[in-house]
Amino acid sequence: MKIAVCVKHVPTSENVQIDENNNLVRDTAESDTNPCDLNAMEFALQLKQQTEGTIDVYSMGPDIALASLKKCLAIGADQSYLISGRKFAGGDTLGTARVLAKAIEDNGPYDVIFTGSESSDGGTGQVGPMIAELLSMPDVSETVAIEAKDENTLEIRKNVGDGNLVLKVKTPVLVTVPFGCNEPTLPTLRTQRKANRAEIPVIDESMVDLDASIIGKPGALSIVTTVSSASAGRTAEALEGSFEEIAARIDELVEEGRA
Amino acid sequence: MGAIGIFAEIIDNTISNSLGSMVEFGLKVKEASGSELVLFAVGQDMKEKEAGLKAAGVDRLVLMDIPGVSYVQTDKLSCAVAELLDKVEFSTILVPASHTARSLFARVAMKKNIGMTADCTDLDTEIIDGKPVVHQIKPSFGAQIMVTCDVEGDSEIITMRTDDQVVPDLSGDPVIEYVEFSGADSAIEVVDFEKNDSVNSLHSAEVVVCAGRGAMDEERFDMVKKYAEKIGAVVAGSRPMADNGWIPFENQVGQSGTVIRPKVALTFGVSGAIQFTEGLKGNPLIIAVNSDEHAPIFGFADYAVIADMSEVLPELLK
Numbered sequence: 001m002k003i004a005v006c007v008k009h010v011p012t013s014e015n016v017q018i019d020e021n022n023n024l025v026r027d028t029a030e031s032d033t034n035p036c037d038l039n040a041m042e043f044a045l046q047l048k049q050q051t052e053g054t055i056d057v058y059s060m061g062p063d064i065a066l067a068s069l070k071k072c073l074a075i076g077a078d079q080s081y082l083i084s085g086r087k088f089a090g091g092d093t094l095g096t097a098r099v100l101a102k103a104i105e106d107n108g109p110y111d112v113i114f115t116g117s118e119s120s121d122g123g124t125g126q127v128g129p130m131i132a133e134l135l136s137m138p139d140v141s142e143t144v145a146i147e148a149k150d151e152n153t154l155e156i157r158k159n160v161g162d163g164n165l166v167l168k169v170k171t172p173v174l175v176t177v178p179f180g181c182n183e184p185t186l187p188t189l190r191t192q193r194k195a196n197r198a199e200i201p202v203i204d205e206s207m208v209d210l211d212a213s214i215i216g217k218p219g220a221l222s223i224v225t226t227v228s229s230a231s232a233g234r235t236a237e238a239l240e241g242s243f244e245e246i247a248a249r250i251d252e253l254v255e256e257g258r259a
Numbered sequence: 260m261g262a263i264g265i266f267a268e269i270i271d272n273t274i275s276n277s278l279g280s281m282v283e284f285g286l287k288v289k290e291a292s293g294s295e296l297v298l299f300a301v302g303q304d305m306k307e308k309e310a311g312l313k314a315a316g317v318d319r320l321v322l323m324d325i326p327g328v329s330y331v332q333t334d335k336l337s338c339a340v341a342e343l344l345d346k347v348e349f350s351t352i353l354v355p356a357s358h359t360a361r362s363l364f365a366r367v368a369m370k371k372n373i374g375m376t377a378d379c380t381d382l383d384t385e386i387i388d389g390k391p392v393v394h395q396i397k398p399s400f401g402a403q404i405m406v407t408c409d410v411e412g413d414s415e416i417i418t419m420r421t422d423d424q425v426v427p428d429l430s431g432d433p434v435i436e437y438v439e440f441s442g443a444d445s446a447i448e449v450v451d452f453e454k455n456d457s458v459n460s461l462h463s464a465e466v467v468v469c470a471g472r473g474a475m476d477e478e479r480f481d482m483v484k485k486y487a488e489k490i491g492a493v494v495a496g497s498r499p500m501a502d503n504g505w506i507p508f509e510n511q512v513g514q515s516g517t518v519i520r521p522k523v524a525l526t527f528g529v530s531g532a533i534q535f536t537e538g539l540k541g542n543p544l545i546i547a548v549n550s551d552e553h554a555p556i557f558g559f560a561d562y563a564v565i566a567d568m569s570e571v572l573p574e575l576l577k
């Protein structure tokens with residue numbers, strides 16, 4: 001099977017400030033692969049092995065996203081692509097999905113596309129299903145197990161809270177994968193070193209044939225207008241006294257609350 | 260001016276518990292804008308569900324009956340919802356922020372090029388130039404930052420975080436209408452359901468101890484676990500604790516983890532980000548231990564212990 005995986009490179013620091021123009025200023029000094037995208041990558045590796053398939057990884061973002069693309073190569077992807085250009089920046093989920101879908105379509109067709117459930121920064125979870133819609137394929141969210149039944153049928157287990165639904169799905173399909181549903185493979189020193197030397201092709205604005213008015217900032221329809229601090233101040237009653245007294249009071253409260 | 264739409268999700272052929280909360284949000288917008296409030300749903304056996312959807316304050320029910328459809332067939336359902344939207348003009352569409360509804364409406368948003376804002380906790384409606392504008396409020400990353408989003412265009416889709424304990428008042432008398440679905444196939448077939456045999460004890464726990472990044476230390480976490488054992492509590496935690504493998508992911512409390520309803524919750528070294536507090540529902544008694552007197556958790560908890568947990572835990576373990 002021909003498999004694509006979308007991987008977002010996200011800032012890991014939660015140090016966020018608000019500047020004088022009410023913009024979120026994020027400390028981007030530290031960044032890493034969006035956690036659940038590695039769970040998605042893990043299922044891609046399982047399917048690759050099961051079907052003798054190939055994996056292409058896509059990340060849209062600035063050059064720092066190369067780190068995630070190289071990590072994916074080191075754990076078993078065959079090819080990585082960086083999608084990068086100023087016109088792609090500042091988009092909402094509609095614009096982001098359009099660019100990713102177009103790049104994937106141009107290199108396709110793929111049998112299975114994986115995304116994470118949601119990013120740890122924007123966190124909307126909308127990008128995956130939007131890509132599926134653009135590429136006219138079904139999407140399955142909350143995927144916790146996946147297995148190929150034949151060339152064009154997958155058996156997917158979808159978590160629905162109190163259990164899993166077992167689904168039979170015709171390919172092509174887009175699958176979104178939540179954090180924690182499998183143990184991601186990690187690169188070894190050797191595979192990472194090899195991946196670091198890989199040339200990663202860049203898909204730029206000139207290569208993505210989309211009207212500039214429907215992507216990036218001009219295409220964005222859901223727009224953050226204000227940012228505010230929601231600190232409510234302290235409303236809790238402070239427990240005072242010696243630590244012994246505080247501990248005794250906590251014991252009392254727990255017993256009262258439990259009753 | 261279009262109507263305000265509320266999507267009533269039908270899960271497993273049953274009306275979702277999010278309905279009560281969704282109607283509250285819809286009524287709030289209706290009150291400020293004066294627009295018509297329309298509840299719409301797609302699913303099977305809709306006739307039987309009418310009574311369960313007649314929420315007070317709703318002006319009109321628009322239903323689409325699709326025999327045999329499952330709520331996970333978002334490919335097919337998105338075609339159905341798109342057809343329904345051709346028949347009813349909505350300016351605002353409110354959708355519960357469940358995995359299936361967000362996937363369904365992300366597809367609809369793309370089909371119709373409608374802006375979509377995710378995971379809102381509140382709405383603020385204002386009349387600008389005679390037209391209602393619904394500001395969408397939601398938490399953002401970082402401890403206590405809220406962002407407000409607006410959607411450009413004639414229509415908007417907003418997913419709302421709901422409190423599924425809110426029971427709808429079903430004494431309404433809305434006009435009921437059916438819209439025909441022209442049909443579409445789904446590539447998804449439901450073949451089986453496997454019930455979890457190991458229910459997460461966190462969901463039934465009366466007392467929960469939540470460890471945060473402040474407890475990310477062998478010695479401190481060890482004391483937290485011992486204390487939980489002493490009082491018969493289940494250990495849960497914040498996202499950093501799950502991300503770093505200190506607790507299993509199933510025991511992460513919050514927006515992207517689990518929602519719990521204990522009677523008592525104690526937090527140790529949790530700052531109180533809204534994505535965490537979203538997971539503590541049902542109004543439990545909350546005791547927070549944090550060394551920072553300005554920690555946002557103290558705006559959420561009932562009792563504050565402003566101290567280093569390394570000083571408090573040994574006393575609690577005595």
Ligand SMILES: Cc1cc2nc3c(=O)[nH]c(=O)nc-3n(C[C@H](O)[C@H](O)[C@H](O)COP(=O)(O)OP(=O)(O)OC[C@H]3O[C@@H](n4cnc5c(N)ncnc54)[C@H](O)[C@@H]3O)c2cc1C
Binds near residue numbers: 036091094096222
């Ligand atoms: C605080 C905040 C709130 C926002 N709210 C909204 C909103 O409500 N509506 C809206 O339309 N936009 C919103 N945005 C903008 C949105 O975050 C961006 O459009 C972003 O590029 C994609 O959305 P996401 O991070 O939510 O992705 P998600 O949909 O959460 O991502 C799901 C998966 O899609 C894949 N993916 C996503 N982005 C990329 C990428 N760049 N490269 C490769 N794979 C990727 C990954 O596999 C990821 O796991 C918001 C941004 C911020 C900062």
Ligand SMILES: Cc1cc2nc3c(=O)[nH]c(=O)nc-3n(C[C@H](O)[C@H](O)[C@H](O)COP(=O)(O)OP(=O)(O)OC[C@H]3O[C@@H](n4cnc5c(N)ncnc54)[C@H](O)[C@@H]3O)c2cc1C
Binds near residue numbers: 399499531534535
């Ligand atoms: C889309 C999205 C979804 C998210 N989902 C979730 C979620 O489901 N669950 C979740 O928890 N988070 C979630 N988050 C992350 C959330 O924003 C916070 O970053 C996170 O909750 C912080 O965890 P924390 O309180 O453990 O850590 P921190 O914010 O780092 O707080 C640690 C606290 O410990 C205190 N402390 C340190 N040492 C001690 C000591 N010795 N004694 C006492 N106190 C001490 C500090 O004063 C501080 O207040 C999400 C974020 C996003 C963007």
